[in-house]
Each structure stands twice: as structure tokens, then as C-alpha cells.
């Protein structure tokens with residue numbers, strides 16, 4: 001029996017990255033496991049904190065009195081052994097607190113200090129029902145968490161599946177249960193009831209037969225209505241007559257993206273693969289079968305059938321008795337892709353993404369953890385899904401910068417995927433039409449294994465792209481968002497009853513709320529910058545201090561209701577389009593029109609059903625959409641992102657143009673693309689025009705080499721802040737001195753410079769960017785610096801470190 005436990009406590013300082021040792025009191029011996037959360041005393045006085053048990057230890061190694069663990073929060077581990085290992089690696093490679101990494105892996109409900117409810121879900125002994133649950137069917141964990149005798153009974157019951165633990169959320173009652181029915185009479189008694197019915201009471205007759213057929217089961221009333229074709233009123237009559245009772249039935253909340261036919265009876269069959277797809281699937285399957293943690297780079301042009309390759313590889317992993325994880329970037333992709341995965345794998349699929357409510361997320365997490373779901377589709381943080389026995393990990397659109405988390409822990413999901421691949425001896429597939437330079441460069445060096453799908457499934461050429469110089473247009477025709485060429489083509493599609501997609505590129509523009517009456521812009525109370533609208537959480541967030549507030553309904557300044565979202569300009573473009581093409585039916589898709597939950601999917605569905613001729617939107621329409629009737633794509637302003645002070649600006653522009661162009665001509669009709677720009681000669685635009693990834697790659701690699709940027713060099717960014725500018729600058733100067741002295745001379749140190757937005761949350765920021773190829777001193781030195789800045793000498797200075805930053809603003 002272990003006598004001591006190592007606990008990582010919820011006190012985020014670098015020192016607490018070392019676990020603390022606590023005594024395991026004999027009464028908690030059976031409950032303490034690695035990966036459970038516990039309450040422990042910490043520091044002076046009566047203060048207690050939450051922590052995770054990360055290891056066991058022997059008492060003999062320690063002298064003196066150790067404090068005992070006070071209570072245990074979970075009956076079984078919430079962090080399994082793989083994720084425990086991963087959390088340690090994550091803390092180390094992202095320079096973050098171990099405790100933050102552990103919390104990052106859990107669904108929100110397990111992070112917050114929510115109420116835990118233990119609920120009886122099966123028959124239990126009378127003694128338990130009365131002595132522990134006092135005749136109720138639920139119990140708060142807090143009432144018993146320091147009562148070891150009861151805990152150990154509960155522990156047994158949980159193993160037997162007789163109780164569950166739930167986390168109380170506000171919408172629990174509303175969302176968690178539906179009305180169920182159960183027969184109150186046995187077969188014969190129901191038969192007797194039938195005898196006393198009027199001959200014409202057909203509905204009640206049918207209800208009786210149905211009740212006879214379900215025996216003692218509890219059935220959801222909705223299902224019963226569906227099965228019998230009877231109305232709710234008939235069930236109410238049955239209830240009044242004492243034939244049945246109504247009782248709540250627990251259901252998993254169905255994530256929005258999963259709604260639709262939930263049964264496994266009508267799954268879609270795999271498609272017949274073409275030769276390139278077959279080759280890719282074969283190689284991936286071989287790696288799955290051989291437990292080979294290879295990394296594949298699946299480079300396939302838009303519409304080449306990458307998704308089908310993913311699906312058939314997932315099928316193989318499942319066939320081998322393994323599980324599979326598929327990441328897609330952010331919500332914009334999910335409706336179509338999630339549906340495709342679900343149609344193939346049905347109820348085996350769990351979905352994790354940011355627009356789920358906390359309750360839905362927790363339900364999905366629990367299905368995964370219990371092994372009820374074997375395929376997980378999700379956005380970035382789904383990389384921590386508690387799947388065991390992983391056989392395959394896929395990252396679709398691997399080049400997307402949203403795979404990097406831009407707050408602590410600053411992890412890159414691609415790297416986490418590779419770690420889990422190695423741990424599970426499972427291959428990782430990185431898919432893209434426009435791989436990141438980093439990934440493609442690794443494929444060139446055979447670190448990754450390159451698989452290619454060079455042709456579209458429909459055997460059509462990629463759509464021809466025409467670049468329109470907007471400088472000429474404006475000279476000739478005056479100010480407009482639409483060139484003559486684009487208008488002609490749009491008109492032509494209207495005649496032919498075909499559809500078009502128009503994208504307004506808003507890269508580099510922030511999105512803010514402004515009052516139309518008084519001009520008031522919603523600003524952060526702490527920083528000199530406007531709040532940004534976040535659709536996933538439906539809040540206004542400050543990007544710099546994390547301040548968050550609900551989207552306002554009225555202007556806080558003048559109380560006008562004319563408060564509008566600005567930033568995309570799509571509304572104005574839509575108005576102009578209405579004037580130019582009055583007969584066209586337009587669906588506008590931007591943060592404004594997709595604000596309500598479910599609208600995103602709904603608008604796409606409408607467009608798919610040809611309820612509109614033109615889909616006008618921001619970047620959110622560039623990726624993943626697969627509409628056969630779309631034959632024209634227009635980009636209204638290709639170059640807004642090119643001017644940003646960021647070495648990845650060209651790469652992002654090229655990616656975006658390639659992605660959006662790929663939406664045209666995906667089925668049997670020829671597509672066409674028009675790109676409007678003020679920089680027609682820029683290589684990112686020229687190479688996108690000729691669909692020439694290779695040429696772009698070569699050119700961009702050359703520039704990166706000249707400037708010593710990734711993939712030739714790695715980068716790390718350090719940021720220091722202080723309420724007084726001079727102190728932030730001073731701290732950065734000190735750090736600069738230590739870096740200069742401690743690092744190799746081949747390592748480049750840029751800065752210190754004030755950050756582009758120099759004051760945030762009433763603090764001034766300075767940054768340093770380090771570029772290096774290989775520097776054996778760097779890792780330890782950065783940790784030392786972090787550690788030291790938390791000591792007295794650096795009073796009030798906050799330092800953070802961002803490995804491989806995606807943005808440099």
C-alpha cells in the first residue's frame with residue numbers, strides 16, 4: 001500500500017510545478033488513485049486547495065511530519081495515465097504550469113468548482129438507499145467526501161454501474177431528462193382493462209397492446225408516440241386510468257451538430273476509391289496494422305477526396321478494435337464534415353467543439369471516457385479526448401493557425417497529436433491542400449511521409465482563376481466592391497440557375513460593436529482597445545486581458561438599440577449587391593447572421609437546398625464546403641492580409657485563396673474563380689492563380705531562409721509586462737542580457753521592443769523574439785528565467801513564453 005501521494009496543487013507558480021508530498025490517511029487508502037482530484041491543506045493556516053494526485057511514494061524516504069490529504073473529489077481518475085504523462089510533457093515544452101495543463105485536458109464542468117451529484121441509476125440495497133441516500137435518489141458529493149466508509153461503498157457501487165456522478169449545471173433539469181413512461185400493470189391486468197373498453201376505443205386499445213409489449217421497461221414517451229402513432233393525449237388518458245406512470249428518463253444532451261438521423265440502421269457505405277486515394281488508404285492502413293507511429297502528410301488538392309481517405313482509414317482502425325481521433329479547425333468546418341463522419345459511423349461518433357454547452361461537452365467527454373464512442377471529431381482541444389487504444393489521429397487542414405492555442409498553455413495540437421501517436425504506436429495523418437511550410441519541409445526531408453492526391457475526384461481541372469486589378473477598375477468605373485468582370489459572371493450564373501460564393505476577406509480586421517446613434521465603441525475597461533466579438537462563446541472578449549462580457553443589447557452610453565457589429569463590411573456589400581443584381585437571392589454569412597446557435601448550419605443547409613443563388617461571407621465560408629451546384633467563386637478583396645507585419649502573411653493569403661477557389665466546380669460542372677486585388681503581381685496571388693503550390697513553396701522557402709524564419713529556424717517569443725513602462729523595459733533588458741550571455745552565438749535575439757499594442761490591462765508590454773536552429777542551452781535557460789522572475793527581484797513583472805508563436809503583433 002502506498003503511504004504517500006504526490007499532488008500537483010492548484011497554485012500556479014513555477015515552484016508548484018513540482019508536486020508536493022502528502023500523507024494518505026488510512027481511511028482514504030482505497031480511494032486515492034493517480035489521476036483523481038483531492039483537497040489538500042496548503043501553506044499556513046487553514047487554507048485548502050484542489051490538486052491532482054500524480055504519483056505515489058513510500059514514506060521511508062521522508063522525514064518529519066507531512067500533512068494528510070483531506071478529501072477526495074472523484075471516485076475514479078479523471079486523468080488517465082496517458083494524459084498524465086502528456087500533461088507533464090506539455091508543461092515542459094510550452095513553459096506552462098503543470099496544473100494548467102491538467103485542467104486544459106478536462107471539460108469545463110470538471111474545471112470549475114461545480115456541485116457534484118451522486119445519483120442512483122440502478123437497484124441498490126435498502127441500507128444504502130436509507131443510510132446513505134436517506135431515501136432520495138441523489139446525494140451531494142460534498143456531504144460525504146470526507147466519510148471514508150461511505151466513499152468506499154460508493155466506489156463499489158460505481159464499479160457495478162449502480163450510481164453515476166454528475167456535475168450540476170444550470171440547465172440540468174431542462175436538458176438532461178425527458179418524459180418516459182412505464183406500465184403500472186402486468187400483462188394480464190392490461191388484458192383485463194382491454195375487456196372493459198368500448199369497442200370503438202381504438203387508440204386506447206393500441207396503447208394497451210403497446211404497454212404489454214414493453215413489459216417493465218421505461219420508454220421515452222416521444223419514442224412511444226412515434227412507434228404507436230398515438231397522440232400525447234392518449235398517453236395522458238392511460239396515466240389517468242392508472243395503466244402507466246410518467247417518469248423522467250436520463251438522456252445525453254445531443255450536441256447540435258449531431259442532430260439528424262441518430263440511428264445506426266442507415267449508415268452510408270464507403271465510396272469506391274480512385275487509385276490515388278486507394279494508395280493513400282493502403283499506406284495508412286499498413287501503419288495502423290503495424291503499430292507504426294509514422295506521420296503522413298496527405299497533400300491533396302481541393303476536392304481530391306481527402307475526407308474519404310480519412311473515413312476509410314478510420315474504418316480500418318475501428319476494424320482493428322482501435323479508436324480514432326479527427327481534428328478539424330474551428331466551428332466553421334463542422335456541420336458538413338461532422339455529418340459525413342456521423343453518416344459513416346453513427347453512434348460511435350462523439351463531437352467536441354467550442355459551441356457545445358458545458359453540459360453537452362461533458363456528456364460527450366463521458367461517452368468517450370466510458371468507451372461508448374470510438375471516433376472523436378473535434379476542434380483543437382479535442383486532441384485531449386480521453387480515448388484509449390488510439391489507432392489513428394487525423395488533423396484536417398493541418399496548416400491552420402487555430403491549431404495553436406494563443407493563451408497558456410500555448411500548445412500546438414499538431415505536436416500533441418504526434419506525441420499521442422508515438423505513445424499509442426499509431427500513425428498521424430496531416431491533411432491539407434496547402435500544407436504549412438513547416439510540414440512540407442519535413443516531408444521533403446522524409447521526416448514525414450508524403451502522400452499525394454494531385455487530381456480532383458471528378459477528374460476536372462482545378463477551376464481557372466482570373467485576377468482583376470481593382471486599381472484599373474476604380475479608375476474606369478469608380479468606387480465599387482464589384483468589378484465588371486465579376487458582375488458579368490454572376491449574371492451568367494443566375495441565368496443558368498447555378499450558384500456562386502463570394503468572399504470578403506477580413507483578415508487583419510478586428511470585429512467590434514459600435515452604436516449607430518452615438519458612435520460609442522465597446523471597449524475593454526482595462527486596456528486601450530476595443531472588445532472583439534466571439535461567436536463560439538457568444539461574448540465580447542478583450543484579446544489582451546481576457547476580460548469577457550455578454551454581447552450588449554443596448555448601447556451602454558446612450559441606451560440606443562441601434563448597436564451593431566462592425567468589422568466585416570458584409571452588410572454594406574450585400575446592399576450594393578442587391579442594387580446591382582436585384583433578382584439574386586443572397587445568403588449573408590458573417591458573425592452577425594450566425595450569432596444565434598445553429599444558424600451557421602441552417603444557412604449552409606439553405607444554400608445547399610438552393611434557396612439562394614449567392615452565398616456572401618467572410619473567411620468562414622472559405623473552407624471545407626462541398627456544394628456541387630457552385631460554379632463561381634469570387635474573392636472581393638484578396639490582399640487585406642498581405643500588409644500585416646508578420647512573416648506568415650503571404651502564406652496565409654496563398655492558403656486562403658487556394659481554399660476558397662476550391663469551392664468551385666466540385667461536381668460535374670466546370671467552375672471558375674475571380675480574384676479582385678490591388679496587388680495583382682504579388683507572388684502569393686500569382687501562384688494561387690496558377691494553383692502552383694510548388695512554386696509558392698520554393699519562393700517562400702527562399703525568403704524564409706534569407707530572413708532566418710521557420711522552417712529554417714525555430715522561434716520563441718518572450719513577453720514581460722509591468723504597470724510601469726520603465727520597469728517592463730528594464731526587466732526585458734535584464735532578460736536580454738541573460739539570453740545574450742547564455743545562448744549560442746548562432747542564436748538570434750530580436751528586441752526588446754514594445755509590443756504593437758503596448759498597454760493592456762493597465763500593464764505595459766515588451767517582447768523579445770528568439771530565432772534558433774539548435775541551442776542546447778535555451779530550454780533550461782528559459783525555465784530558469786521564468787522561475788527567477790517569480791522571485792522578489794522581479795516584483796510585479798509578469799513574464800510569459802510562447803514557443804513557435806503564430807502571430808507577432
Ligand SMILES: Nc1ncnc2c1ncn2[C@@H]1O[C@H](COP(=O)(O)OP(=O)(O)OP(=O)(O)O)[C@@H](O)[C@H]1O
Pocket residue numbers: 271272273274277300301302303304305306307308433457623624625626662666
Ligand atoms: N472515390 C470517390 N468516388 C466518388 N466520389 C468521391 C470519392 N471520394 C470523394 N468523393 C466525393 O468528392 C467530393 C470531394 O471530396 P472531399 O470533400 O473529400 O475532398 P477534400 O479533398 O476533402 O476537399 P477539400 O480539401 O476541398 O475540402 C465529395 O463530395 C466526396 O463525397
Ligand SMILES: [Zn+2]
Pocket residue numbers: 524525526527542543544545546547760761
Ligand atoms: Zn482588456
Ligand SMILES: [Zn+2]
Pocket residue numbers: 515516517518519520555556557558559560
Ligand atoms: Zn449609443
